[in-house]
Amino acid sequence: MSRFFTYQLNLLLLAVSFFTRMPVPQGIDYSPQKLRQAGRHFALIGWLLAGILSGFYLLVTPYIGTAPSICLLVILSLLLTGALHEDGLADTCDGFWGGHTQARKLSIMKDSQIGTYGTCALITMLLTKTVLLYALAINGHLILALFIAYPLSRGLAISHTQHLAYARTDAQDSKSQSLANPMQPRVLLWLFASSSAGLLWLPFTDALMILLACLSLRYVLKRWFRAHIGGYTGDCLGFAQQVQELLIYILLLATVHDAYGHTPLGPISL
Template identity: 35%
Template sequence: MTLFNHHEKTLFYTALMFYTRIRVPVNTPYSEDLLAESRKYFTSIGLVIGAIACTTFLFFQLFLPLSISVMLSMISTVLATGAFHEDGFADSCDGFGGGWNANQVLTIMKDSRIGTYGTVALIGILSVKFGLLYELATISPAAWCLCTLSAHTVSRQHSSRVIEHHQYVQDIDKSKVKPIANKPLTHAANLFSNWVALAPCLLLALYSIEAVIIGMVSAYWASKILIQYSAKRIGGYTGDVLGAIQQVTEVLFLLVCVALI
């Protein structure tokens, strides 16, 4: 199967290396072309991160309260990704909240320091995420895991979709996201990515098909509104905007799950 040939392994390791802090074989080659092509596995990385969250939660809930187990699962995903998407969300809030024009917004986004807008927004979204995950934990461990896996894959697919259909904005400095933005995926690669995102949702549909449908539609429209706002303010998207889209759509999907399951 092509999924397991040497090139595909290299693409998966490249995606793992870029989107997470998980170690990959030291002899893994790197190039901008490989990085662009590795976006095929962005939703697969969502499965990996979701699996880390599920494993952590299932282990600790055996002997700790649900609230602590949920908190530790959240910490495990932040450690696994290096707060990759959370950082983008916070920077986007700082940039759009504090900048008056496109240049100011981009300059603030590139600042390594976090400001008031980013701090408040990050505390807010993590608090909401904790509350949603805790409510799901009271339903059943299986429902918690399926909702978590689905939220991680669906949210990453919407970030990937933005790259396919919208304009990348050159940052003040050369962005590490630029190689990904410069090369669209093939039809086959997009199809693979979509099916990976859909896989946990099909299992989640056994609990509530309404939650899956409304969750996916809500995430789609949220990503559409966010990218339209970004395009209006700065002419397109940056890597930070992609992180913000991932975080918002993940939380929104979980919100729908809590409401309907």
């Protein structure tokens, strides 16, 4: 049993080192196979990030107020992840809308330079996310939203490896290729449980509505990725995580009660 937990801890630390910029202890046992297995703990990275961001928000808000705290929280999130998922969002938008063939789209997505589509997507996403988080914060549900959206959006994103093929032929040059294998049923069960546990804080009907909406979006994204490039890349997973996160915030704003028991949420005063 001790050996099992030691092995899973090593996988979790590999996931932390791959999906964030947070420091991890030296001497982690790495191999492509272990990194592939570490994908099962992607949702736990969401829990870790939600905990750090929640603590930061609770610490600084009494001193600088809600709006500045939300802005700093978004910046901190980018620093903790190295803007990994935001980079995927921008590259996917550039590739899918800037290329006319599958090969050209994949080539654009691999280019380190950002184009108009990616820039517009990043600006729109960051602005929308900041506004949604502020709306959730002033109604007392920011921390709840973080602990639901961060794990669930990451679990849904990594689950695309189950049903889509890896789109690149030069897979050896991609760091995301190590994740490009279907998961065993017991691993999928763990991924689902660790991703959706935050929904237990919501009434059953609200939790079910959010889960069904997110699964519907996952289906749409799966078909969209397949139509454009015949599968997925790491950039697509980043895109999926970002749009799923925004969807969850919107659904929470539409369903949860504010601090005074009213729903849907009323006007926001600055």
